Amino acid sequence: MSLFHADCYSPDDMVMHPRHRAMQPVLVQLIQQLRDCGTVEAGVELQRALLTRLLDVEKDRWEFKHAATRMRKGKQPLAEAPEPQSGRDPSDIATWRFEHDVCERLARQLRSVGDALAWRVFGFHRPFILALCRNQSPGPMYGKAGLPAELEHFERACKEEGTFALLHDLTNCLRIGDITVWDSVHPPRTEEIKTNPKNSRSAQLRRINQARAAVLDGGPLPGDNASELLYDLDLPLRTHLDVLRNALDRAATDGIYATPVLGSRALFVVDQYACAEQGMSAEQFNERYQHAVDGALQRAGIAAGREDYNIHVTSLDSTARDPLRVPWANYPLHPVACARLIGDYAVATVETSGPILTRLLQATGMDARWVRPPGKADLQPGEVIMEIHHQERLRSVALPGGLTMTPGWTLQMRRSELDRYLMELLQPGTWVAGINHVLAARQAGQPWPHYRNEHEIWV
Template sequence: MKLFDADYYDPDEVLAHPRHQEMQPVLATLIQQLRDCTTEEAGVAFQRDLLTRLLEVEKDRKELKRAADRMRKRKSPHLEAPEPRSGRDLGNMETWRFEHDVCERLARQLRSVGDALAWRVFGFHRPFILALCRNDPPGPMYGKAGLQAELDRVEEVFKENGSFALLHDLTNCLRIGDVTVWDGANPPCTEEIKTNPEVRKSAQIRRINQARAAVLEGGPLPGSNASELLHDLDLPLRTHLDVLRDALEQAATEGIHATAVPGSRALYVVDQYGCVQQGLSSAQFNERLQQAVGAALENAGIAASREDHNVHFTSMDSTARNPLRVPWANYPLHPVVCARLIGDYAAMTVETSGPALADLLRVVGLDAHWVRPPGKANLKPGDVVMEIHHQEQFRAVSLPGGLTMTPGWTLQMGRSELDRYMIELVQPGSWIAGMKHLLAARRGGQPWPHYRNEHEVWV
């Protein structure tokens, strides 16, 4: 599997880059620092530290892009350009593009820690994330007009009230509004910071109000589709994240570890440091990976359908790309392990069979059908993968001509919900109970379900 779409460098070059390797202990330290925060003062200090590191990376990223642009015009890089550290030819434009791409990844890695901060200050209450993520992703903070006004607001909140205000652009998952303020008494309040009081951003204010109403009043989620609503499953979330933890620990020494996971899933983990420790050649790595994955698929009962109906979800190069995913820094794992997942030095993949999932639901009485066509094409946002039909047998209506109509409806499962079942290793019992809850609610539209007690699951 390719880490990146670029064809002018190999993924291993990224992992071997000094900047990329040096970020690993930084990430682990930041994650531990975040977990140690117990006061608003500590949170403010942590946010300042994270912001400083992000701005440093984004400044280098901007200058490297400028150098690459100059090289493309047959000019020399400008004097302010950071010196490449990859060992590549400095006279080759692709060297500068590569250095820029490494910084882009490092910025996302730091933002993923910002995402972890956001989840924590929102009390791991997923509805806030689901509501505030519905916008385009943030651009670079370095050089952003209005950044100082946002920083001033954050400092003002702390100095005046001792309260915490979160910078949204420090995250990937908060895309509506500029800052969110906690005062200790009221629900968190998201604000749009105006650098020019005469300019009113009515569209952004409207989306902020819509997000707030969606979480607190049950209104539609931000966007043009009024049928998209949050849905409280009133159920606890149960996971098999202990299986992931064990697999990561095994892979750290063995290089590769694969296992079946309840719910028709196979989990396989690759750890770069473990592979180096084992001294695996490329051929040995491929052979061991194929054997381990094959055994896990067999044990999960999904080996036979792999060519046509299996789908997989991976951590590979996913950091701070999908705002719906819980950030790796919040997983109940050691900070060093979280940093490895963020930096792709450890990678997890979860695979399942669509028909096997449908069978899992039919066993408990749900009329489920896997509707994704056979093939290996990647799932895209918005793709429907499964339909679950429900008919109200007690409301059958007789029609002329001896016909009978039975009212019913269909619940469609999209890619995002399947991604959650896979990557969060949700226990099949919790997953099935959630489906039943949605069907029993008899609500139309497009529900965005969320469990309770997530503060007990994530760190």
């Protein structure tokens, strides 16, 4: 399903918009500012810079939406509405919808830097993100009734109390609570800020307490399913992110680069700046891209049956949509490369074959089966793609009639786990060892595994 209004604009229209192009150097500066943060004051100043830019973008977004609403009712946009910068006809309602969508995209790009800050201040300890992301996105900051109270609490915590506070609305991944505060003694404390102290939002407070208990005490993750638990793999994370870094460097020169990756995967990267510098026509681009992709698929051993069984993940317009993904600004890449991925001026796609990936697990002795039906349909959230059955062969139980029952259980792999294997380019050995670790632990329910030492991987 397309993320764009087909009758309004294309992905190329989006990245060529002046506002969108102007965001690239801003993102580079913010990412560098993030990486230079070494003090509480620096982290606070970064949030203030993000807040200013985010509110500006969201204000314009609201104005564009209001203008489109007026035009739909047969009225003209208000005189104070921001001027469209796309060069399109301002008398066409599609122009105002396009400008609104540009601002929506830019707001997500800014929040992706806020996500990167969140990962950093939580010490890249993924359980905090897994626990605090389990709500619907709260929506824009601009015009939010409780924002003044949150900002007052933020400033008081940082200035008067000498602690560090993080505004959740500057992120996409922190969706439970309004603010998290760090001091030098206690674990991070997530709080709900009430405009009226007499009003109690018991549901939100309950989710905050659930998230805290899930991370610190091993309780269930927030939600209605008490079987969803964090699971410490007690294994270090190992990746092939050096392959991604090299691919981005090559694409920045050649425009298109594709390569196999260990573990039955192929990586394709397109850099729009380099393609434009080479003056590629659409026909030339398609020809070169297909040639590069076909070669990488062949070398990865996943070319056969591609139409029915291959599956892929992409960076295209994914920024700050999925709170489970590590933000691009945390990847061990140059800030310019991170900004290009955030803004879709560089697009990375990783592809694998489901059945061949299953055979990778079978080769280690696992009873793995690819259960996703053949076809081209996009992966859906929560979709089960693979099942791995485990039998307790040493615990067989004799039944009447000469039958024997062997206790066992099935581990179901869903989209988020495959997304990690592909987009984070986990080393095959690390990925297989993690699955074996979960199986060997015999943990009931729905475990959410996480590796150790992620602070050694992300920036």
